[in-house]
Amino acid sequence: MTRIRVINPNTALAMTESIGRCARAVASPSTEVTAVSPAMGPESIESHYDEALAVPGVLAEIAKGERESVDAYVIACFGDPGLDAARELAAGPVLGIAEAAMHAATMVGRTFSVVTTLARTTGRAWDLAHRYGFAAACRGVHACEIPVLDLEKPPARAAVTELCAQVAERDGSDAIVLGCAGMADFCAEVSRATGVPVIDGVAAATRFAESLVALGLRTSTRGEYARPRPKRYSGLLRDFTI
Numbered sequence: 311m312t313r314i315r316v317i318n319p320n321t322a323l324a325m326t327e328s329i330g331r332c333a334r335a336v337a338s339p340s341t342e343v344t345a346v347s348p349a350m351g352p353e354s355i356e357s358h359y360d361e362a363l364a365v366p367g368v369l370a371e372i373a374k375g376e377r378e379s380v381d382a383y384v385i386a387c388f389g390d391p392g393l394d395a396a397r398e399l400a401a402g403p404v405l406g407i408a409e410a411a412m413h414a415a416t417m418v419g420r421t422f423s424v425v426t427t428l429a430r431t432t433g434r435a436w437d438l439a440h441r442y443g444f445a446a447a448c449r450g451v452h453a454c455e456i457p458v459l460d461l462e463k464p465p466a467r468a469a470v471t472e473l474c475a476q477v478a479e480r481d482g483s484d485a486i487v488l489g490c491a492g493m494a495d496f497c498a499e500v501s502r503a504t505g506v507p508v509i510d511g512v513a514a515a516t517r518f519a520e521s522l523v524a525l526g527l528r529t530s531t532r533g534e535y536a537r538p539r540p541k542r543y544s545g546l547l548r549d550f551t552i
């Protein structure tokens with residue numbers, strides 16, 4: 311049994327359940343997927359401030375998963391918050407949904423476009439495209455201007471689907487990347503509407519995590535992902551002392 315922990319860095323439990331359903335829908339029968347939200351953090355992540363304050367909760371869930379012998383982790387937020395720090399703590403692979411989605415997109419096309427929530431988060435998506443080496447393949451990052459927690463409201467699905475169809479046409483991109491974990495269950499509908507491959511990072515990261523575990527691959531501990539040197543953390547963070 312491979313044990314994958316999908317961490318939704320925000321505290322919206324309905325969204326965590328939906329993310330868990332999407333991950334389990336693609337996981338192999340020999341994989342146990344648990345989807346969790348941290349006990350602390352923002353109810354949604356739509357700014358740098360939200361993202362920064364989501365990271366301690368993500369790291370607390372990684373530390374908990376390590377005590378429970380989890381094999382691999384998925385950070386289910388399109389900003390991939392705390393990804394590098396999580397890789398310093400976890401023995402097994404840790405995948406961010408933005409990273410996984412961009413990798414998958416460039417395996418099925420030369421170019422892709424990202425459709426995300428608020429315009430203010432598009433800069434972060436571009437940062438990640440550059441960081442992961444996909445800036446040249448990314449034809450555009452577009453916002454539907456629907457707040458994360460409003461994605462579960464009926465009009466959102468049609469609005470996102472419509473925007474994805476327009477973007478695929480306008481950018482001429484080979485694939486569409488859904489830029490929020492809250493869009494994970496829109497994938498099939500958007501695929502039908504656009505006629506191009508549509509990548510949901512939750513599903514992509516879940517399968518990639520399974521594959522890395524099956525390959526016996528774990529995060530390298532030689533360089534920057536070596537375990538942090540022991541030190542004291544104070545105040546609200548005193549429990550993060552390692």
Ligand code: 5HY
Binds near residue numbers: 320389427428458
């Ligand atoms: C996400 N926020 O995937 C990001 C999407 C965004 O709470 N889950 C969030 O807008 O950056």
